[in-house]
Amino acid sequence: MLYVIGLGLSDEKDITVRGLEAVRGCSRVYLEYYTSILTVSIDRLSEFYGKQVIPAYRETVELESDEILRDADKEDVAFLVAGDPLSATTHTDLILRASSLNIPTQVIHNASILAALGSTGLQLYNFGQTLSLPFYTDTWTPGSWYDRLEENLRVGMHTAILLDIKVREQSEENMARICFTAPRETPLRTSAISSGPLFPPSPSPALRVIVIPVNRDLILHSPSFLEAILPSLSPSLSPSLSPPSTPLSPREYQQRSVSLWVPADTAPHSPGADSSTNLPDS
Amino acid sequence: MLYVIGLGLSDEKDITVRGLEAVRGCSRVYLEYYTSILTVSIDRLSEFYGKQVIPAYRETVELESDEILRDADKEDVAFLVAGDPLSATTHTDLILRASSLNIPTQVIHNASILAALGSTGLQLYNFGQTLSLPFYTDTWTPGSWYDRLEENLRVGMHTAILLDIKVREQSEENMARICFTAPRETPLRTSAISSGPLFPPSPSPALRVIVIPVNRDLILHSPSFLEAILPSLSPSLSPSLSPPSTPLSPREYQQRSVSLWVPADTAPHSPGADSSTNLPDS
Numbered sequence: 001m002l003y004v005i006g007l008g009l010s011d012e013k014d015i016t017v018r019g020l021e022a023v024r025g026c027s028r029v030y031l032e033y034y035t036s037i038l039t040v041s042i043d044r045l046s047e048f049y050g051k052q053v054i055p056a057y058r059e060t061v062e063l064e065s066d067e068i069l070r071d072a073d074k075e076d077v078a079f080l081v082a083g084d085p086l087s088a089t090t091h092t093d094l095i096l097r098a099s100s101l102n103i104p105t106q107v108i109h110n111a112s113i114l115a116a117l118g119s120t121g122l123q124l125y126n127f128g129q130t131l132s133l134p135f136y137t138d139t140w141t142p143g144s145w146y147d148r149l150e151e152n153l154r155v156g157m158h159t160a161i162l163l164d165i166k167v168r169e170q171s172e173e174n175m176a177r178i179c180f181t182a183p184r185e186t187p188l189r190t191s192a193i194s195s196g197p198l199f200p201p202s203p204s205p206a207l208r209v210i211v212i213p214v215n216r217d218l219i220l221h222s223p224s225f226l227e228a229i230l231p232s233l234s235p236s237l238s239p240s241l242s243p244p245s246t247p248l249s250p251r252e253y254q255q256r257s258v259s260l261w262v263p264a265d266t267a268p269h270s271p272g273a274d275s276s277t278n279l280p281d282s
Numbered sequence: 283m284l285y286v287i288g289l290g291l292s293d294e295k296d297i298t299v300r301g302l303e304a305v306r307g308c309s310r311v312y313l314e315y316y317t318s319i320l321t322v323s324i325d326r327l328s329e330f331y332g333k334q335v336i337p338a339y340r341e342t343v344e345l346e347s348d349e350i351l352r353d354a355d356k357e358d359v360a361f362l363v364a365g366d367p368l369s370a371t372t373h374t375d376l377i378l379r380a381s382s383l384n385i386p387t388q389v390i391h392n393a394s395i396l397a398a399l400g401s402t403g404l405q406l407y408n409f410g411q412t413l414s415l416p417f418y419t420d421t422w423t424p425g426s427w428y429d430r431l432e433e434n435l436r437v438g439m440h441t442a443i444l445l446d447i448k449v450r451e452q453s454e455e456n457m458a459r460i461c462f463t464a465p466r467e468t469p470l471r472t473s474a475i476s477s478g479p480l481f482p483p484s485p486s487p488a489l490r491v492i493v494i495p496v497n498r499d500l501i502l503h504s505p506s507f508l509e510a511i512l513p514s515l516s517p518s519l520s521p522s523l524s525p526p527s528t529p530l531s532p533r534e535y536q537q538r539s540v541s542l543w544v545p546a547d548t549a550p551h552s553p554g555a556d557s558s559t560n561l562p563d564s
Contacts (some may be wrong), residue, residue, distance in 0.1 A: 008298060009391055016392070018295040084393060086400030107401070109291055109393035110298070114406055116391050119369030124396055125414070129439055130407040151437045157411055222492060261533060 001076045002069065002098045006084040006110025012042040012048040019108045023049045026078040030056040030068055035082075035089040047082075065097050072103045074129060074185035084097070088162070117160050128157030283358045284344045284351065286373060288366040288392025292440040294330040301390045307332045308360040312338040312350055317364075317371040327362075335362070347379050366394035370444070399442050410439030460490045 003022045008014025015023070023029055031042065033055035046053045056068065056079070068079065077127060083106055086092060098105050118124050131145045145161070152159040285304045290296025297305070305311055313324065315337035328335045338350065338361070350361065367373060367389055380387050400406050411434060413427045427443070436443040 003415070006393070010300075013300040013303070014297050014298050016290060018292075020299060021295070055341070084397045084400065087406050090400055090405070092403065109296075109398050111288070111391035111393060112397035112406075115366045115369045115394035115397040118366065118372060119372065124369050124394075125412040127408055127412075129437070130409075132407070151367050155411070155433045155437070218372045229427075 002072045002094075002103055003076065003078045003108060004085045004095060004105060005078055005080050005108045006112070007082050008110040009083060009113065009116055011156065012045050014111065016108060016110060017027055019110065020049070022053060022076070022106070022108060023078045023080070026051065026076040027071075028054065028068075028075075030054050030060075031080045032056055032061065032082070032091065034058040034061070034087070061091070061094065065094055068094070069098055069101060069103055072098065073101065084110050084115075087112035091148040113162075114160070122158050126156075126158050128152030128155065128159055131159060131161045133161050147243045188239050284354045284376075284385055284387045285358065285360045286367045286377060286387060287360055287362050287390045288394075289362055289364050290392040291365060291398055295326050296393065298390060298392060301392065302331070304358070304388070304390060305333060305360045305362070308333065308358040309353075310336065310350075310357075311360040311362065312336050313362045314338055314341075314343065314364070314371070314373065316340040316343070343373070343376065347376055350376070351383060351385055353382055354380065355383065366392050366397075369396050370393035391441060395444075396442070404440050408440050409439075410434030410437065410441055413441060413443045415443050417455065 003019075003026065005015070005019040005022060007019075008016075029049065029051045029180060031045065031053050033042075034057050042053050042055060061068070068077065071077075079091070079094060081083075081089070081091060086109070095105050095107075115124065117127065127150055131148050134143055149159050149161070285301075287297070287301040287304060288299075291296075311331065311333045313327065313335050316339050324335050326338060326390050342349065350359065353359075361367075361373070361376060363371070363373060368391070375531065376389050377389075396412060397406065399409065411430055415427055421498075431441050431443070
């Protein structure tokens with residue numbers, strides 16, 4: 001059996017009981033380690049599970065999946081994914097490969113950033129399509145995400161914009177050379193300058209999601225909701241006004257975006273250190 | 283501390299380790315018991331937690347929340363919600379009440395049906411606004427949800443339609459009389475007849491979500507993905523073509539909807555029995 005198991009949004013205790021039992025019964029445990037950065041180290045996960053966790057980089061999953069699936073028809077193998085395994089980065093390819101080899105699979109769902117957007121106080125029913133804001137380079141400044149944002153605004157929907165993250169692929173050059181370095185994130189301030197007033201400067205180097213709210217439920221209950229819920233979220237996830245502490249009128253508030261971000265103090269983001277996110281590598 | 287804890291999509295083992303630890307440390311444990319029906323009985327939850335679980339009906343939560351929050355500034359109280367606590371039915375009101383009484387709160391996220399839609403093989407980024415299809419009555423056949431569907435179709439987005447469920451409120455008459463009976467669900471066949479060919483007859487009395495896919499990623503990988511993933515999902519959640527076993531051409535397939543449903547054999551749905559869902563009471 002190949003178990004594809006979501007780890008949730010924060011640390012080793014966000015796995016479900018069902019997921020933990022599955023992991024503990026597996027002979028090999030892989031962690032998808034190239035589309036997100038966890039708040040918790042591989043050593044701490046290994047200790048909690050009582051199993052050595054093997055980091056699976058992009059080249060392992062995309063080119064060497066035979067090794068992950070080896071003997072999975074005779075024994076149990078776990079493939080761990082931050083957040084929910086079928087929500088952002090979906091790894092359907094691995095499930096299809098297992099299926100073609102007649103290896104049974106089981107998906108164990110968990111909290112996804114796409115559902116945790118409810119932490120902003122906005123009703124998830126009122127979100128339109130989710131956007132990814134890719135890294136800009138000197139030769140590539142994609143604008144298609146902005147057209148999608150306009151489509152959402154036109155039908156009165158909120159928009160969640162996921163920010164790109166490069167876990168190891170620092171440049172096209174080192175991807176080609178298979179030479180990787182420490183994680184980095186979308187330089188939001190740069191995007192903000194080029195995209196107009198909707199985008200705030202990043203309140204934190206660990207900012208991962210921008211939410212653009214559109215309709216009246218934000219005015220009706222979100223300011224007080226945000227105030228109430230800010231201290232109540234699990235350590236890696238806090239909604240924040242941007243800039244965080246500015247008092248806003250309801251009208252101004254509606255025109256601002258809300259950010260879901262990882263507070264720097266709970267998720268130190270130094271090169272090589274583990275940090276927190278649940279975002280896809282787009 | 284008031285803990286607001288998601289239970290995930292299936293049974294007692296879908297709670298997170300963080301959530302389970304919180305529940306076991308609480309002096310009172312309430313279960314939100316009026317917007318969803320679980321696959322697991324309250325007795326089984328109580329046994330697994332080692333705590334007596336108290337069902338909280340609508341009147342308890344909306345009119346007697348003081349009892350839930352009693353002494354929560356001095357001891358720990360848990361409020362359990364099927365799925366994720368801030369996704370579908372959000373219970374923000376309870377969090378705001380706690381906040382106004384200076385009771386600290388903590389939200390513990392879990393899998394939501396809104397993220398588990400990824401089980402259909404469709405990319406969640408490509409879903410537009412989520413719709414609720416309410417119960418039709420002799421005097422009320424709301425059509426606004428259909429306009430929202432058209433907005434999604436116009437911008438090429440998939441649509442998830444959540445089906446109404448009446449856990450205890452069987453009619454306006456017995457709501458007024460505070461006289462409740464067994465759960466019932468949207469009579470989908472009736473809605474299908476009045477809404478045109480997009481809607482299949484319900485493949486199961488436990489059908490809860492219809493997904494209307496729009497764009498090409500369904501053709502590209504969903505048929506094989508669905509085939510691979512059907513046996514791999516946790517017991518309470520299976521995507522299904524409708525009708526489930528008809529072979530379809532890619533064009534026909536694109537024009538059909540996909541249903542996420544609760545197989546009748548894993549979720550017996552007799553009056554009074556516990557069954558499974560994660561849907562809001564709209």
